[in-house]
Amino acid sequence: MKIASIHPPSACNGVDQFSWAASPQGKFTVKSAYELLDHSRVQESATYWKLAWSWKGPQSIKIFIWLVLHNRLKTRAELAAQHLNIDPSCERCGAGLENTIHVLRDCPYSRAVWLRLIRGNNQQHFFESSLADWMSENLQSQSTSLGNNLWRVIFGVAIWRLWFWRNWFIFTKDYWESNTIAMDIKVRAAEIQRCNSFLSTTDSNRIEKWIRWIAPTWPWVKLNTDGAMKPSGHAGAGGLIRDYRGVWQIGYSANLGACSVTSAELWGLFHGLSIAWLYGYCRVMVEVDSK
Numbered sequence: 001m002k003i004a005s006i007h008p009p010s011a012c013n014g015v016d017q018f019s020w021a022a023s024p025q026g027k028f029t030v031k032s033a034y035e036l037l038d039h040s041r042v043q044e045s046a047t048y049w050k051l052a053w054s055w056k057g058p059q060s061i062k063i064f065i066w067l068v069l070h071n072r073l074k075t076r077a078e079l080a081a082q083h084l085n086i087d088p089s090c091e092r093c094g095a096g097l098e099n100t101i102h103v104l105r106d107c108p109y110s111r112a113v114w115l116r117l118i119r120g121n122n123q124q125h126f127f128e129s130s131l132a133d134w135m136s137e138n139l140q141s142q143s144t145s146l147g148n149n150l151w152r153v154i155f156g157v158a159i160w161r162l163w164f165w166r167n168w169f170i171f172t173k174d175y176w177e178s179n180t181i182a183m184d185i186k187v188r189a190a191e192i193q194r195c196n197s198f199l200s201t202t203d204s205n206r207i208e209k210w211i212r213w214i215a216p217t218w219p220w221v222k223l224n225t226d227g228a229m230k231p232s233g234h235a236g237a238g239g240l241i242r243d244y245r246g247v248w249q250i251g252y253s254a255n256l257g258a259c260s261v262t263s264a265e266l267w268g269l270f271h272g273l274s275i276a277w278l279y280g281y282c283r284v285m286v287e288v289d290s291k
């Protein structure tokens with residue numbers, strides 16, 4: 001404990017009193033004492049917070065990243081450390097200690113998946129760093145991989161799915177091949193990347209193009225559908241059916257909740273075709289997204 005003296009002792013300044021150096025007002029608080037004792041951990045926690053929340057993608061993956069950074073995954077090593085009567089060894093490969101880095105990287109089952117995702121020249125370093133460095137380096141990586149996808153997006157999706165597949169194995173004893181898991185990761189990462197680039201598209205770099213609606217010939221009707229997503233992630237779809245004279249016949253709209261733009265477009269199309277069928281239109285021309 002420290003006593004902070006602000007001025008040299010002088011009778012003119014009144015009587016001496018105790019002051020707590022760890023808070024700006026000199027008053028003792030439990031929070032300031034905790035921060036004083038645990039300064040490095042508080043700083044670390046702020047870095048981890050930034051790492052997890054600056055990752056661009058679904059909230060569930062951000063929360064998972066936060067859990068990993070704080071070593072909160074309920075691995076067998078973690079459960080054994082909490083004095084639960086559990087064998088800390090890995091149920092998949094038999095290694096002595098199933099901790100977070102083992103589950104997510106070093107277990108041969110996870111390693112086989114990573115070898116399908118990372119480039120050859122990065123492999124050695126990738127498998128040698130500590131959990132904190134490994135997470136921090138990969139989540140901040142600016143490099144791209146597997147086509148045009150950002151590595152940090154693939155990495156976030158990969159650790160999240162590797163934990164899922166580890167749990168899947170433990171609870172079902174059903175083992176999935178590394179190439180199936182790697183493909184699942186690639187598809188999910190590409191979808192997130194597509195949503196991210198859609199959201200970052202500003203009005204200034206959009207190309208405006210005029211498209212004229214052309215009426216169908218009799219006895220056809222034309223169904224125009226569209227789907228859209230707000231930055232909040234909420235998606236909706238709508239459409240309308242017009243006849244050969246361009247006269248409005250039926251319109252519809254649907255609130256879809258959280259889904260991708262592609263899914264919104266497809267739901268819009270599905271609803272439109274269902275309505276056309278319901279109203280007895282058998283000759284339907286379809287235009288999706290005004291094109």
Ligand SMILES: [Zn+2]
Pocket residue numbers: 090091092093094095102106107108109
């Ligand atoms: Zn293992």
